[in-house]
Amino acid sequence: MAFTPRVFSGIKPSGDLHLGNYLGAIRRFVPLQQTHETIYCVVDMHAITVWQDPEDLRRWTYEIAAAYIAAGLDPNKSIIFNQSQVVEHAELAWIFNCVARVGWMTRMTQFKDKAGAEGGENSEAVSLGLFAYPSLMAADILLYKATGVPVGDDQRQHLELTRDIAKKFNHDFKKQIKGLGVKDDFFPLTETLSTGPAMRVMSLKDGKKKMSKSDASDMSTIYMMDDADTIAKKIKRATTDADALPTEAAGLAGRAEAENLVAIYAALSDTSVDGVLAEFGGSGWGKFKPALAELAVAVLSPIATEMKRLVADTGEMDQILRRNADRARAIAVPVMDDVRKIVGFVR
Numbered sequence: 504m505a506f507t508p509r510v511f512s513g514i515k516p517s518g519d520l521h522l523g524n525y526l527g528a529i530r531r532f533v534p535l536q537q538t539h540e541t542i543y544c545v546v547d548m549h550a551i552t553v554w555q556d557p558e559d560l561r562r563w564t565y566e567i568a569a570a571y572i573a574a575g576l577d578p579n580k581s582i583i584f585n586q587s588q589v590v591e592h593a594e595l596a597w598i599f600n601c602v603a604r605v606g607w608m609t610r611m612t613q614f615k616d617k618a619g620a621e622g623g624e625n626s627e628a629v630s631l632g633l634f635a636y637p638s639l640m641a642a643d644i645l646l647y648k649a650t651g652v653p654v655g656d657d658q659r660q661h662l663e664l665t666r667d668i669a670k671k672f673n674h675d676f677k678k679q680i681k682g683l684g685v686k687d688d689f690f691p692l693t694e695t696l697s698t699g700p701a702m703r704v705m706s707l708k709d710g711k712k713k714m715s716k717s718d719a720s721d722m723s724t725i726y727m728m729d730d731a732d733t734i735a736k737k738i739k740r741a742t743t744d745a746d747a748l749p750t751e752a753a754g755l756a757g758r759a760e761a762e763n764l765v766a767i768y769a770a771l772s773d774t775s776v777d778g779v780l781a782e783f784g785g786s787g788w789g790k791f792k793p794a795l796a797e798l799a800v801a802v803l804s805p806i807a808t809e810m811k812r813l814v815a816d817t818g819e820m821d822q823i824l825r826r827n828a829d830r831a832r833a834i835a836v837p838v839m840d841d842v843r844k845i846v847g848f849v850r
């Protein structure tokens with residue numbers, strides 16, 4: 504069966520949004536709006552797999568929804584909502600908990616990393632939700648029979664697991680699915696959507712470390728809500744080496760900090776690394792950094808201004824999120840009705 508091309512992605516409200524979230528995810532979501540049905544979720548139920556202060560959770564939920572909109576996602580076009588408003592996510596996740604195998608979950612590298620970090624020596628002290636996380640993620644995607652998910656490399660394994668769950672469900676319930684009049688698969692085998700070269704924004708203080716909200720140094724991370732002066736200051740103080748910029752991408756090898764700043768420039772200006780080097784090759788940091796600061800401020804400041812306006816009006820945000828949750832439910836409810844029948848739940 505041909506599935507409607509539909510895109511789903513989500514961001515966890517577990518910290519202030521930064522340049523990595525913007526260039527690695529949000530900015531890439533925008534053009535897909537023109538070519539696909541798009542659903543962009545604030546995955547609050549995923550956030551609580553590790554402890555979240557409820558006030559922060561609420562604030563970050565608004566912040567992500569505002570960032571989606573401020574970055575150019577149209578809430579009348581894309582479906583923008585927070586996960587917990589559509590309870591079907593939880594219901595399908597439970598069914599998937601009974602489809603997925605414990606062995607599949609124990610192989611998830613992100614769980615192993617996080618359980619190590621959260622639980623320290625005692626990784627059994629992490630929440631059961633953190634372990635089951637990929638099954639909720641599969642539910643997010645398959646509740647809408649999404650065919651494509653734009654995510655970074657760190658989520659590839661979860662997407663594979665989503666396909667494994669879809670395959671096992673399609674197989675285990677083959678007879679019931681046929682009984683519903685569905686000819687082939689009930690769930691699609693969702694693909695990772697590539698949206699250009701992989702973008703991993705690194706720390707401004709250490710080109711080998713991912714940019715992160717939990718970095719000890721505030722100067723290493725550009726936040727989406729930073730004001731113009733702060734952005735410029737962080738870029739000007741970014742760690743670099745002493746050499747001029749090379750004229751070709753190959754010349755960036757072994758220069759992690761230089762590579763990161765050039766990649767950021769390329770992403771913010773929608774050009775390639777080679778394109779940036781064609782302009783700046785041979786220049787020193789005294790020329791490149793001010794140019795990058797100016798570009799970053801020009802792109803990010805209007806977004807920050809709009810985000811601040813939106814989050815200040817929670818009444819308007821509530822309305823947008825509620826209205827969009829209704830739109831999400833319009834897709835999810837019939838799918839769940841079928842799933843309940845397939846599984847054998849009486850209603």
Ligand code: TRP
Pocket residue numbers: 511512513514515546549639640643644652654658661
């Ligand atoms: N696990 C994703 C992350 O940590 C967030 C996420 C939850 C997601 N559900 C999703 C991403 C569904 C894409 C599709 O980044």
